[in-house]
Amino acid sequence: MTAGSRTALPLSPAGDGNVGDRLFYGISAAFALLVVVSLIAMVAEMVVASLPTLSTYGIGFAAGRVWDPLHEIFGALPFVYGTVASSLLALVIAVPVSIGVAIYLSELAPEWQHGPLGFLIELLAAVPSIVYGIWGAFALAPFLRSTVEPFLASYLGFLPIFQGPQQGFGLLAGGIVLAIMIVPTIASVSREVLRAVPSSLREGALALGATRTEMVWLSVLPYARSGLVGATLLGLGRALGETMAVTLVIGNRAEISGSLFAPSYTLASVIANEFTEATAPLHLSALAEMGLLLLAVTVVLNALARLLVARVTNPPAGGRL
Numbered sequence: 238m239t240a241g242s243r244t245a246l247p248l249s250p251a252g253d254g255n256v257g258d259r260l261f262y263g264i265s266a267a268f269a270l271l272v273v274v275s276l277i278a279m280v281a282e283m284v285v286a287s288l289p290t291l292s293t294y295g296i297g298f299a300a301g302r303v304w305d306p307l308h309e310i311f312g313a314l315p316f317v318y319g320t321v322a323s324s325l326l327a328l329v330i331a332v333p334v335s336i337g338v339a340i341y342l343s344e345l346a347p348e349w350q351h352g353p354l355g356f357l358i359e360l361l362a363a364v365p366s367i368v369y370g371i372w373g374a375f376a377l378a379p380f381l382r383s384t385v386e387p388f389l390a391s392y393l394g395f396l397p398i399f400q401g402p403q404q405g406f407g408l409l410a411g412g413i414v415l416a417i418m419i420v421p422t423i424a425s426v427s428r429e430v431l432r433a434v435p436s437s438l439r440e441g442a443l444a445l446g447a448t449r450t451e452m453v454w455l456s457v458l459p460y461a462r463s464g465l466v467g468a469t470l471l472g473l474g475r476a477l478g479e480t481m482a483v484t485l486v487i488g489n490r491a492e493i494s495g496s497l498f499a500p501s502y503t504l505a506s507v508i509a510n511e512f513t514e515a516t517a518p519l520h521l522s523a524l525a526e527m528g529l530l531l532l533a534v535t536v537v538l539n540a541l542a543r544l545l546v547a548r549v550t551n552p553p554a555g556g557r558l
Contacts, residue, residue: 280529327416338428374486377413390498422475484506489507
């Protein structure tokens with residue numbers, strides 16, 4: 238064997254008969270299996286709880302527009318609309334800010350700013366959601382009602398999205414609060430994705446005469462595109478499942494309106510508001526089915542996001558994404 242060579246040790250998962258290794262392997266495997274079993278059990282229980290609604294409404298449950306627990310008429314479309322509309326509005330606001338923060342911290346900021354600014358941005362993710370909701374209810378909504386919404390109605394009122402009563406509480410407030418909450422998630426993941434871009438791309442662009450801005454736009458961002466999309470989907474996953482902060486500012490009215498000023502309702506909010514008061518079996522089943530729908534959407538989005546991020550952090554040898 239030469240001095241520079243290395244020999245791989247033949248290791249088996251079970252530890253080749255060693256009692257300690259086998260015990261450690263079994264415990265670790267049991268913990269991993271517990272997570273999978275817990276998820277399967279959760280989905281199974283929600284499916285069972287949703288059976289009465291599924292048998293009564295079928296796929297029409299997701300398309301129904303009326304939510305009347307008193308007469309046992311249940312339609313989830315207003316809540317699906319509120320969830321999707323508030324989450325997409327949050328992305329429209331949060332993605333440019335988050336990408337800008339990530340570019341500054343990874344490409345432009347002085348070295349001494351990396352630690353403090355990165356810590357402060359990530360600290361936003363540690364703030365409880367109820368704090369964002371209280372701030373939104375007592376500070377943001379009054380400010381929107383007295384300043385922002387009258388301004389938008391005056392200058393952009395010809396657009397349907399800026400028409401209607403100016404109450405402060407509604408889709409606009411919910412979208413802004415969600416945007417603030419998902420900025421740390423998108424910015425943190427995006428920064429790590431940009432850091433994973435090979436330095437050779439930056440050096441090659443600069444060597445060819447590109448400016449710092451051209452280097453970022455023409456070399457770094459195209460290479461990291463898939464990872465940035467993954468970071469955005471992670472933020473979307475959190476926005477879709479957020480409950481308390483949105484509940485306090487979105488207005489909680491089961492209707493579909495094209496105006497950002499109008500109140501709305503989300504899947505998570507209606508579950509939180511009505512689950513403790515629901516006594517009829519069909520009402521409980523409808524809430525369970527909305528929870529199942531929300532779980533499916535968030536799991537799919539998070540899985541897709543992690544696959545996209547992995548493409549950037551572990552790129553194929555010699556290839557470009």
